[in-house]
Amino acid sequence: MDAVTCLRVDGVTKSFGGVTAVDDVTFGIDGGVVHAIIGPNGAGKTTLINLLSGVYRPTRGRIVFDSRELTHAPAHAFGAAGIARTFQTPQVFGNMSVVENVMTGRHRLLRHALWPTLVHARSLARAERDSRAHAQALLRLLGLADQAEASPAALSFGAQKRLEIARALASEPALLLLDEPAAGLNATEAREIGRVIRHLAERGVGVVLVEHDMRLVMGVSDRILVLQDGRCLCEGSADDVRNDARVIDAYLGAGDGHA
């Protein structure tokens, strides 16, 4: 994948009634770049992720992905276009096995003509085998290969978060949105998540990382966007942001000691 700008967010605003959760945010995310979004609680980070994945529609502004206008598109169009995401609280599908969860993530790359589905055509059977093999490989990458046939309910919290990443990767996304992937994980698990993030960026995937774990953020991010009260406080390379007086003032220095 080339390192072209894959997502443009232009003046995006989201209001809920009188509350403006995200206010006039503009930035771009390139392929192969890890772009962290940080900010205090309530700054609008998750709202922004919800806007970027089509879960919310912006009140104002535009979202363009891969030169496709997605501003008013439904959430499934974002997924189908190659934007995958995980959730702060894992939203795994409890009524299917771990490997089937991952196969579901591959939905956009599978064919769904009705007739082959109903008669279980040979072409479908072959595609299913390939899809399962691909899912197994992702489970190996995320250290879940042994749980492939288990119920996701039997997985630990950390494993469920890794399952969500595997499911998101199954769609071979151009852009991956991670909403606090390290929250609730121990230090070793968080390091492993960091390793996976870098691995993806090297393969050209754009990664948006919303995270409170500053060690992870500073360790993997190429660029950082700092949100405060829904507004973009500053945006730039990791080093620039780390040394920005406003950021230190508003967040890092006066924060709760994560930094």
Place this chain on the structure above:
Amino acid sequence: MDSSVHVPATASSARPALARRAARHRLLVALAVVAGALPPLVGNGYFYDVAILVAFNAVVCVGLNLLIGYAGQVSLGHAGFYGLGGYGTALLASKYAWPSLLALGAAAAAVALIAFVVARPILKLRGHYLAMATLGLGIIVSIVLATEDRITGGPDGMQVPPLAVAGVAVSGELAWYAIAVGTLLAAVWIASNLVASPAGRALRALHTSEVAAQVAGIDVARYKLLAFVLSAALAALAGGLAAFHAGFVTPATASFLRSIEFVTMVVFGGMASTAGAIVGAAVLTLLPQVLTALRDYETIVFGAILVATMIFLPRGIVPALARLARGTRWMR
């Protein structure tokens, strides 16, 4: 990745493709064996009457289970589609003298089209609202069937000519038994194929988390629509066949109580289990036959079974038994 992460050891080794395929067809084979073994064992006229009835109900439940059990969308109006299938078939076969199979197919297709049209606004609703809308839909159908007496014969219903295949009238209980069981096997085959496909996973996914399904690129509305239309078509097909078998149709076939019976069968048998849908249909079709003394209280008995199932066996009888049999191992 980090092997020190603690994960409960519930994993089994990956099943090879062949075993998965066998699992998909296990129910089909089991059903064919049971259906083939029963006639020589208990092949009296009464058995055939009940068994044919069971098979027709099971066809409805296999379809309805796709909607309720897999996609998690409740319908309290599927008897409406069953009734429309019966009346549509009856009208085409009697008033317009269409060949039986053509009448049956056209009626099922027309009902699928009706379901497609009404589903768009209805499936935007969720939970209780969806249940109420489908309830209203079923009641409207049953009122129309009862009051449009110039077309439908009103509350007395209408006659249906005998089923003829290639010009030969189907007669005899064994022939009807074969048709009913054959239709059920076909419905099970289609449902199993759907469940094991990307579309089946999409249905299960939107059942658990619509938002997670959507961000995976699943057009949630489209898959709800698919399950709704497919289940309506299967109900209509069963309704049409039942009309041929009975020789008449009445508005009672489309009644609200019939809709509740179908839902009870699916819930009792086990949601998201095709075998459960069949067992539910069998048990709850047989029950009134066995407990003839309770004839007047049938509705109360069905209600009690529905409530008891939700309280004591929320997963339904077949998944609960299967879980017992397999210990705590995960099963679909």
